[in-house]
Amino acid sequence: MATRKTGLNSNIPDGPMAEKWESHKFNMKLVNPANKRKFNVIVVGTGLAGGAAAASMSELGYNVQSFCIQDSPRRAHSIAAQGGINAAKNYQNDGDSVHRLFYDTVKGGDYRAREANVHRLSEISRNIIDQCVAQGVPFARDYGGLLDNRSFGGAQVSRTFYARGQTGQQLLLGAYSALMKEVNKGGVTLHTRREMLDLVVIDGRARGIIVRNLVTGQVERHIADAVCMATGGYGNVFYLSTNAMASNVTATWRCHKRGAYFANPCFTQIHPTCIPVSGDHQSKLTLMSESLRNDGRIWVPKKKDDDRHPNDIPEDERDYYLERRYPAFGNLVPRDVASRAAKERCDAGYGVGQTKKAVYLDFGSAIERLGKDAIEAKYGNLFHMYQKIMDTNPYTQPMMIYPAVHYTMGGLWVDYNLMSNLPGLFVLGEANFSDHGANRLGASALMQGLGDGYFVAPLTVGNYLAEADLVDADTEDEAFVEAEEGVTGRIEEMLSIKGSRTVDDFHRELGLVMWDKCGMARNERGLKQALKEVRQIRAEFWEDVNVVGTEGSFNQVLERAGRVADFLEFAECMIYDAAERKESCGGHFREESQTEEGEALRDDKNFSFCSAWEFKGVGKKPKLHKEALKFEVVKLTQRSYK
Amino acid sequence: MGKKITLTLRVWRQQNSQAEGQFATYKVTDIDTDMSFLEMLDVVNAGIELQSGDPIAFDHDCREGICGMCGAVVNGQAHGPDRGTTLCQLHMRHFSDGDTLVIEPFRSRAFPVVKDIAVDRGAFDRVIQAGGYVSVRTGQAPDAHAVPIAKEAADKAFDAAACIGCGACVAACPNASAMLFVSAKVSHLNLLPQGQPQKDSRVFNMVNQMDSEGFGNCSNEYECEAACPKEISVQNIARMNRQYLKAAIKNEG
Numbered sequence A: 001m002a003t004r005k006t007g008l009n010s011n012i013p014d015g016p017m018a019e020k021w022e023s024h025k026f027n028m029k030l031v032n033p034a035n036k037r038k039f040n041v042i043v044v045g046t047g048l049a050g051g052a053a054a055a056s057m058s059e060l061g062y063n064v065q066s067f068c069i070q071d072s073p074r075r076a077h078s079i080a081a082q083g084g085i086n087a088a089k090n091y092q093n094d095g096d097s098v099h100r101l102f103y104d105t106v107k108g109g110d111y112r113a114r115e116a117n118v119h120r121l122s123e124i125s126r127n128i129i130d131q132c133v134a135q136g137v138p139f140a141r142d143y144g145g146l147l148d149n150r151s152f153g154g155a156q157v158s159r160t161f162y163a164r165g166q167t168g169q170q171l172l173l174g175a176y177s178a179l180m181k182e183v184n185k186g187g188v189t190l191h192t193r194r195e196m197l198d199l200v201v202i203d204g205r206a207r208g209i210i211v212r213n214l215v216t217g218q219v220e221r222h223i224a225d226a227v228c229m230a231t232g233g234y235g236n237v238f239y240l241s242t243n244a245m246a247s248n249v250t251a252t253w254r255c256h257k258r259g260a261y262f263a264n265p266c267f268t269q270i271h272p273t274c275i276p277v278s279g280d281h282q283s284k285l286t287l288m289s290e291s292l293r294n295d296g297r298i299w300v301p302k303k304k305d306d307d308r309h310p311n312d313i314p315e316d317e318r319d320y321y322l323e324r325r326y327p328a329f330g331n332l333v334p335r336d337v338a339s340r341a342a343k344e345r346c347d348a349g350y351g352v353g354q355t356k357k358a359v360y361l362d363f364g365s366a367i368e369r370l371g372k373d374a375i376e377a378k379y380g381n382l383f384h385m386y387q388k389i390m391d392t393n394p395y396t397q398p399m400m401i402y403p404a405v406h407y408t409m410g411g412l413w414v415d416y417n418l419m420s421n422l423p424g425l426f427v428l429g430e431a432n433f434s435d436h437g438a439n440r441l442g443a444s445a446l447m448q449g450l451g452d453g454y455f456v457a458p459l460t461v462g463n464y465l466a467e468a469d470l471v472d473a474d475t476e477d478e479a480f481v482e483a484e485e486g487v488t489g490r491i492e493e494m495l496s497i498k499g500s501r502t503v504d505d506f507h508r509e510l511g512l513v514m515w516d517k518c519g520m521a522r523n524e525r526g527l528k529q530a531l532k533e534v535r536q537i538r539a540e541f542w543e544d545v546n547v548v549g550t551e552g553s554f555n556q557v558l559e560r561a562g563r564v565a566d567f568l569e570f571a572e573c574m575i576y577d578a579a580e581r582k583e584s585c586g587g588h589f590r591e592e593s594q595t596e597e598g599e600a601l602r603d604d605k606n607f608s609f610c611s612a613w614e615f616k617g618v619g620k621k622p623k624l625h626k627e628a629l630k631f632e633v634v635k636l637t638q639r640s641y642k
Numbered sequence B: 001m002g003k004k005i006t007l008t009l010r011v012w013r014q015q016n017s018q019a020e021g022q023f024a025t026y027k028v029t030d031i032d033t034d035m036s037f038l039e040m041l042d043v044v045n046a047g048i049e050l051q052s053g054d055p056i057a058f059d060h061d062c063r064e065g066i067c068g069m070c071g072a073v074v075n076g077q078a079h080g081p082d083r084g085t086t087l088c089q090l091h092m093r094h095f096s097d098g099d100t101l102v103i104e105p106f107r108s109r110a111f112p113v114v115k116d117i118a119v120d121r122g123a124f125d126r127v128i129q130a131g132g133y134v135s136v137r138t139g140q141a142p143d144a145h146a147v148p149i150a151k152e153a154a155d156k157a158f159d160a161a162a163c164i165g166c167g168a169c170v171a172a173c174p175n176a177s178a179m180l181f182v183s184a185k186v187s188h189l190n191l192l193p194q195g196q197p198q199k200d201s202r203v204f205n206m207v208n209q210m211d212s213e214g215f216g217n218c219s220n221e222y223e224c225e226a227a228c229p230k231e232i233s234v235q236n237i238a239r240m241n242r243q244y245l246k247a248a249i250k251n252e253g
């Protein structure tokens, strides 16, 4: 029996930071090319990480089973990323380097990421761009025909590659095309409209999954030699977020319940430039690329409850609060700082719009300086989107924005090889916790997803397969039978409740609790309260939810019910993590830990670790394991953007 | 601030691909005109759920107009009346109090109905499998700056690559042709230097796959372009036809 690692071994290779990945690659065991096709690998999710991994592993010769929840792998939520992808190419000759991208990422993450992982990511960032260009990704180019870059999310160099405001779409279509190439070749078998509902562990190793065919309702067993999870983040625990409607925690949560540790779940990113909530009917929030902050200026009126039209408020009665508080970075401070500052102004009574939960993002002076055409060329699609949703013209009056949940830095714990503490379970992209620490820099999600998928997992999974001593097993194994029974039992139970409230009603209620008490600012009292409330909601869910329809059909209510049920369990883990971390860092702001000026105050002495939680039962406090973070290269300082 | 309107919906209900379908009528009140079309359907479905009925099935995911998952024909128009807009980005302010909305799936022989408004667009994936890629393996790529690409070519390729694969073009076409989708995909790669080595086999194989999926022929109605939420141009079709002809001749020769 494979021994499940109880302690946390991050398996960081020895040697100087800049040589770790190279030497690790050399030291990895290789699978004989002739043997590769004897190995089966399951990849769940077809976003940037999953699509890239499935395609690349098939190219290497493995048999890949690829699963996605949508009707086509091309629809994974990576597609919605707008702004761009970072890479240390230094094409602009402005002083960028692998080392600088590495340093910026560790610092931006408020020193809660693992250095070695981040360094590797910075190294391979360059290969990603090469790969995507070769696939035909139509990145923006300058008149000389070379790739254009922009500075993004507060970076002081221009290292962001972009494809208009649709970078995620174009990169995903690239990964999807690689995946389709391999499907055509026979190396990848595609399973669309499948939702993973459990992980199967045999002899201590991840060996398969249970999925539900969303069209027929059939519950299926799939076996493999290794399982890769690339199922994205858990932002929809807040109900309202910029995530797609089907984005959920179920796949990773089920792995957690099978023994995989969940790391840093309280690290969630609230994105500063989203379209404000308009009413109770709101089903999701829409993000606008923060590239807007390159030219837009953020302000609120200096007077409280100022009801004048923004165009009627004279210049000297406007408070450009980011420029005021952070003169060095101004409107380009990192996401967490910008978000909190907006909340602070609104909470203090300076918010604008119907709900008073919005601030202005003003292009007036940029249009004056550069002309409307230049602004349109840069941001036309975003302005168009804003106008469609809000029905006002951002060329003639300021936009209104408010922060919204956007990305989750936490995720399943993985070692340097992207393998969880559960042998054979690999976790890629947003689903893992590895590279962004407590706050992700703009344009780094796409980089990490593709880096994990194209360049890391295909090698480290191979290394695992070359060494693993796998027992013979088939889908009749006890573990499969037990897992399937668990899945069907839970479905039957949900359908049998026939209560009086809709699934969405519960989801909305959970979301409000999480947003108020475990959102942009957290404190001990609120977190204690949240824990009670989440338990209460969960108990009511299992008594009073009305899940209509049958299990043997296309049943979208049943799908949502399962996801909400898992969010209701997961939320507790997130709250425990937020309560445990008594410091403020990155996206996690503990009101008890701030400077006199209201800035986040980190506590490196006591909290320089990654928390990895071990499941102990629903409603029971999970067990905390700490992975100490050692910084060999980067010097820890309090982030200051003044 | 939105106002409240009352609508009559006539919605296509069909249990599965085998079943017969029919229209069902729903009267809905208090629809806030700031809602999106899909949020309006959410409200209708919540009402149905509370009466333990069978909610209307419809595909959706990003609700930002980019994933291509949503889509319905509303009063005869794919994605509804607002040009250049997906159903999820269509807001109820485009409708008036008292309107009747007829809501149907994207119909085509190649898109079997999954349930109600949701259809199976797997045919599009199979067209891409036939050649919608550059055969470069991970790790083989030269430096990204090795081949400069004229900005115009890159921009044109981008225009074609903006297709979200929703299938509105097929639904809008009287012949249920997929020419706009396929030509956009072919153009994206065939306009770029990276796409050149496989340009003939790409167009040839993708068009043949399209035909075998049961999509209809193009008779230059241009309804596809009008319905496309990303305003993909029919010029792509003309370009593809030229390339296909050349490729077919080469293939015979």
Ligand code: FES
Pocket (backbone or CB within 6 Å): B059, B060, B061, B062, B063, B064, B065, B066, B067, B068, B069, B070, B071, B086, B087, B088, B089
């Ligand atoms: S739901 Fe994604 S395009 Fe409409």
